[in-house]
Amino acid sequence: MNLILDIAWTHVRARVRQTGFAVAGVATGVGFSIMMASLMQGSQDDFTDRLVNTLPNVTVSDERRSPPPQPAATAYDAAEIHGLTPEARRRGIKNPLASMAALEAWLPGAVGPSVKVQAIIRYANHDIATNIIGIDPRRESMISDLPKQMRGATLNALFRATNAIVIGDRLSDKIGARIGANITLQTSEGARLNAQVVGFFHTGVRQLDESTAYVLTKTGQILSKQTGLINELRVRLREPMTSREVATRIENDTGYKSVSWQEANEDLITTFIIRNLIMYTVVGAILLVASFGTYNIISTITHEKARDIAIMKSLGLSEYTVRSIFVIEAMIIGFAGALAGFLLGYLLCLALGSIEIKNPFLDSDRLPLAYTYTHYLLAGAVALVSSVAAGYQPARKAARMHPVEIIRGAT
Amino acid sequence: MSAAAAKDTLAVAGAARMPLIEARNVTRILPGVVPTTLVHNIDLAIRENEFVAITGPSGSGKSSLLYLLGLLDLPTSGEVLMRGQETTNMAEEDRAHARLTMLGFVFQFHFLLPEFTVLENVTLPMRALGQLSASAMRTRGGDLLGSLGLGDHMNKRPDQLSGGQRQRVAVARALANEPPVILADEPTGSLDSKASEQVFEVLRDLVHKQGKTVVAVTHDLSMAARMDRQIELIDGAIVADKTINARG
Numbered sequence: 001m002n003l004i005l006d007i008a009w010t011h012v013r014a015r016v017r018q019t020g021f022a023v024a025g026v027a028t029g030v031g032f033s034i035m036m037a038s039l040m041q042g043s044q045d046d047f048t049d050r051l052v053n054t055l056p057n058v059t060v061s062d063e064r065r066s067p068p069p070q071p072a073a074t075a076y077d078a079a080e081i082h083g084l085t086p087e088a089r090r091r092g093i094k095n096p097l098a099s100m101a102a103l104e105a106w107l108p109g110a111v112g113p114s115v116k117v118q119a120i121i122r123y124a125n126h127d128i129a130t131n132i133i134g135i136d137p138r139r140e141s142m143i144s145d146l147p148k149q150m151r152g153a154t155l156n157a158l159f160r161a162t163n164a165i166v167i168g169d170r171l172s173d174k175i176g177a178r179i180g181a182n183i184t185l186q187t188s189e190g191a192r193l194n195a196q197v198v199g200f201f202h203t204g205v206r207q208l209d210e211s212t213a214y215v216l217t218k219t220g221q222i223l224s225k226q227t228g229l230i231n232e233l234r235v236r237l238r239e240p241m242t243s244r245e246v247a248t249r250i251e252n253d254t255g256y257k258s259v260s261w262q263e264a265n266e267d268l269i270t271t272f273i274i275r276n277l278i279m280y281t282v283v284g285a286i287l288l289v290a291s292f293g294t295y296n297i298i299s300t301i302t303h304e305k306a307r308d309i310a311i312m313k314s315l316g317l318s319e320y321t322v323r324s325i326f327v328i329e330a331m332i333i334g335f336a337g338a339l340a341g342f343l344l345g346y347l348l349c350l351a352l353g354s355i356e357i358k359n360p361f362l363d364s365d366r367l368p369l370a371y372t373y374t375h376y377l378l379a380g381a382v383a384l385v386s387s388v389a390a391g392y393q394p395a396r397k398a399a400r401m402h403p404v405e406i407i408r409g410a411t
Numbered sequence: 412m413s414a415a416a417a418k419d420t421l422a423v424a425g426a427a428r429m430p431l432i433e434a435r436n437v438t439r440i441l442p443g444v445v446p447t448t449l450v451h452n453i454d455l456a457i458r459e460n461e462f463v464a465i466t467g468p469s470g471s472g473k474s475s476l477l478y479l480l481g482l483l484d485l486p487t488s489g490e491v492l493m494r495g496q497e498t499t500n501m502a503e504e505d506r507a508h509a510r511l512t513m514l515g516f517v518f519q520f521h522f523l524l525p526e527f528t529v530l531e532n533v534t535l536p537m538r539a540l541g542q543l544s545a546s547a548m549r550t551r552g553g554d555l556l557g558s559l560g561l562g563d564h565m566n567k568r569p570d571q572l573s574g575g576q577r578q579r580v581a582v583a584r585a586l587a588n589e590p591p592v593i594l595a596d597e598p599t600g601s602l603d604s605k606a607s608e609q610v611f612e613v614l615r616d617l618v619h620k621q622g623k624t625v626v627a628v629t630h631d632l633s634m635a636a637r638m639d640r641q642i643e644l645i646d647g648a649i650v651a652d653k654t655i656n657a658r659g
Contacts, residue, residue, distance in 0.1 A: 003538040010526045311522040314483055315536050315584070316511025318504050404484045407518060407596075408474070 004321060007312075008328035011301050022297040023337045026387060029290030030341020030379045033283040035348040037375040039367060040279045044272050046368035051268075053145045054203040055261050056234035057109070057243040060250055061116075062093045063257045096230035099254060107246055109237035110142035113230040115220030121167075121213065122184040126175040130167075131212050132185065133232075134220020143236040146201060146214065152179055153199030158216050165195040165219075168209035169202045189225045283379070291386035294333050298326055298391040302398035309398050310406035323399035330391020331384065338380035345376065429495035430456035431592055431624055432480050437489035439475055439647075449475035450647040453489070459591065462618040462656075463626045464635035467644035473628040474596050476644065480626065481514050481594045482506045511540055515585025519597035521577035523569040529556065529580050530565040536587040555583040559613060575606025582613050586623075593617060595627040599634065607631070 012019050072079045093099055093113075100111045115134035120127050137155040141147045147155045151169060158164045165185075167177065177183055177197050185193045195215065203209055221229050235250070237243055243260035250258040262269055302309070309322055353369050437453040440446050450472040457463060457480070465473045478484040479491055482498055490499045493509055501509070510516075523532045533552040537543055543551065556565055559579045561572075569577055578598060585593050595614065599607035611634055617623040618639070627638070635641050636655060643651040 003535070003541075006538075007524075014526050307522065308524055311518075311524070312535075313507070314481070314510065314516050314518075315539065316507050316509075316514075316588075317539050318507040320504070321539065402484075404478045407478075407483075407522075 004324045004328055008325045008332060011305065011325070012329050012332050015297070015301065018297050018300060019333060019336075022293040022333045023340060025290040025293030026287075026334055026337020026383050027340035027344050029286040030338050030383045031344030031348055032286055033379040033382075034341065034345025034375050035352060036279055036283060037379070038345070038349045038369045038371065039352060040275060041370035041372065041375070042368040044275075045370050047268070050204050051261055051265055052240040054149070054205050054208060055264065056112075056143060057237045057240045058235035058247045058250060058258055058260050059264070060093070060099075060103075060233040060235065060254065060256050060258045062091050062231040064255060065251070065257050068255075092226065092229040092231045093233060093256060096233065100233060102253075103233070103235070103250065107235065107237065107250075108239065108242075109235060109246075110139070112136065112139045112143035112234045112236075113217065114232045114234055115217055115224060115229055116232050117187055117220055117223045119185045119187045119223060121171070121175065122186060123175045123177050123181065128171065128175060129211065130171065130185075132165075132187075132215055132220060132223060133212065134215050134217040134223075136217055143234050145203075149201045149203050151200040151202055155199070155214075157198035158214070161196045161198055163193055163195040163215070163219055164198040165213050165215050166199045166201055167197060167213040168211070169200045170206065170209040171211065171213065172197070172200050174210065185223060187223050187225075189223075191223045191225050193219070193223060195219070284382070287379070287382050287386050290337070290383065291390040294330050294337075294387040295390035295394065297333060298330050299394040301329060302326055302394045305398075306401060306406050309401050310403035313401070313403040314407070319399040323395045326395030326398055327388060327391055330387045330395070333391075334384040334387025337387065338383045341379060341383065342376050345379065430458050430492070431494060432457040432626075433492040433495075434476075434480060434486075435490050435492065437476075437479055437486045437491060439472075439479060439484065440487045448647055450479065450644070453479075453647075453649060455480075455642065455649065455652070457592070457624060457626055459624055460618060460622050461624050461626075462615065462639040463624075464638040464641045465626065465628045465644065466630070466632060466635045466641060469630075471644040472647035473644055475647070477594055477596050477626065477628050481516060482510055483516075511536060512588055513590050513592060515587070515590045515593045517578070517581050517585050517593060517595040517598045519600040521569065521574075521581040523577060523580055523584070525569055528566050528568060529561065529572070532569065532580060533583045533587055536584060540588050552583070552587070555586055556580070559583050573606070574602050575609055578602060578606070578610050579613060582610065582617075586617070590623075592624045592626065595625065597628055597630065599629070599631065607634070611637070 070079070070081050072081060096113050100113060103111050113136065117132045117134070119130055119132045121130045137147075137158050140155055150166070153166075155166065158166060165183065172178070175183070179197055179199065181197045182194055183197060185191075185195055201209075201214070215223075217230075221227055224231075235246070237246060240261065244262050247258040247260035247263065250256070312322060313319075349369050349371065353366055355367065356365050357367055434453045434455040438451040439449040441449060453476060465476060467473050475484070479486055482491065482493070485499060490497050492498065493513060498506060498509065524535070527535070530549065530552050533555055534548045537548045537551065553562065553565060556562055559582060561576060561579055561583065564572060564576060569580065572580065582593075582598075593614070598614065599610050602610060614625050614627060615637075618625050629635050639656045640654050641651070642649055
């Protein structure tokens with residue numbers, strides 16, 4: 001074995017208890033870091049997956065971010081415009097089939113037309129404000145997971161009854177409607193329609209399950225009192241993380257407001273960033289505290305081994321060699337701590353994953369955990385680096401010891 | 412200067428039969444509120460195959476002089492030459508390499524590494540130098556220990572040996588890299604008379620049979636009288652330097 005490694009290993013091995021405590025400190029830091037990272041990442045991934053799978057990646061609506069300029073303002077340098085009458089009817093997306101074809105020609109994914117209407121669902125003395133979305137069930141599997149999220153029926157059940165409707169399971173619980181129930185839909189445009197509940201869906205996103213219902217496109221058009229209206233294009237991309245860029249391009253090309261799922265949930269994504277910042281700060285603090293243990297043990301060893309250091313230097317071992325011995329000792333502690341921490345972290349994750357928790361925001365009764373080697377590598381690397389950093393100062397001090405002073409002191 | 416370059420220079424200089432170690436007007440003052448002069452204005456030349464005793468009362472600067480000659484300490488003024496090569500301005504790495512190849516140390520206390528076996532202690536300088544294979548190191552370590560009567564103790568820990576045995580292990584370790592000079596600081600100071608005699612004979616044999624140079628600090632004047640040359644220090648200055656047992 002290499003001389004430096006041999007001496008370092010001998011020192012560490014000779015102090016089993018002290019070394020054990022230092023290793024345990026690092027292992028605890030690494031283990032809890034992995035557990036925290038796994039929990040944070042797991043819950044974030046779980047939530048993101050729900051958002052990505054449940055909502056359209058990009059929603060193109062018939063609105064514009066800023067009103068288009070009035071022709072008079074364009075034609076004349078100075079024009080004062082007042083008394084404009086707002087349009088009562090939604091314009092809808094112009095020539096939606098051509099727009100869809102144009103989008104599908106370049107974007108990597110699928111596009112589906114829909115009609116979105118605000119309505120009040122009335123059933124058994126309950127009045128609930130709801131988003132009614134008129135869809136084409138045959139295209140829906142290409143643009144959302146709704147067909148997979150159906151409960152009690154398939155999405156094709158929308159074809160089996162006149163004015164059929166599929167509602168969220170939480171909405172159904174709220175109003176007490178079961179399959180076959182006849183409910184009344186009332187819109188602000190004055191449309192009133194009796195619809196039959198033909199199925200439920202469950203997305204796992206509370207807001208959607210409580211306040212969304214799906215009907216056929218033509219039913220949606222009847223509710224909005226506009227035949228042929230398509231006021232939303234819903235886009236599903238093969239790479240959901242590119243949604244922001246795709247939305248920007250669609251908006252530039254069409255002029256219609258295009259909202260990516262990231263923009264629609266900007267506040268949540270910001271929260272995730274802050275949450276991750278807090279997590280990494282806490283993890284860093286844990287590992288920093290653990291490195292104090294390494295500093296302590298290396299300082300103790302160099303203090304106890306002052307005479308050996310002096311004799312090694314008198315024999316001709318260089319400062320570099322002596323310093324390397326103690327840095328390697330710190331590395332051994334860091335490495336052993338990281339390995340033990342990997343095991344501890346994995347066991348903590350298993351333990352955490354086995355705890356039953358009722359969470360109103362989650363479907364699962366188990367905490368979502370992410371098992372990824374990145375967390376292990378990151379925690380291990382930080383532990384190793386902090387251990388070496390902690391060991392370097394006492395190692396440097398040891399290497400600079402004047403052998404004569406120690407030899408004289410020893411006598 | 413690199414370690415290899417330093418070694419080459421020392422070797423070339425050695426070929427010219429210069430003194431092995433030479434101190435020129437060496438003074439060492441310990442800094443402090445009241446600076447302490449350990450040695451002053453020392454002029455001294457140690458030649459090949461000499462058996463030199465440095466004597467003097469406690470606090471006369473014997474050990475300080477030995478540490479200066481052994482490149483463990485730096486003079487405040489003056490210079491120490493090793494085979495004609497000035498060492499005071501050498502880089503720490505080069506001084507360490509010179510200690511590793513040119514010098515062997517034996518201290519009053521054995522200073523063996525307690526966690527290592529006797530053989531591991533002896534092979535430590537060889538491993539630091541890194542010129543021999545592992546098996547060659549073990550063979551050479553075993554031969555050295557065998558020649559000092561410790562062949563049966565190679566795998567023991569230092570704490571399983573007597574004081575005299577430990578000191579002989581320290582001698583074996585000092586000889587590990589075949590240095591031409593052995594510097595011994597009170598090598599028998601912590602031993603009983605029988606063990607002291609054994610260690611003295613080992614040192615004498617190194618000079619008389621192996622052609623080494625031994626410089627030993629000692630309080631024991633009867634032992635010093637049996638060596639070839641005696642240098643006496645008082646208050647950090649050489650007051651006598653005499654050849655007492657000239658060899659043909």
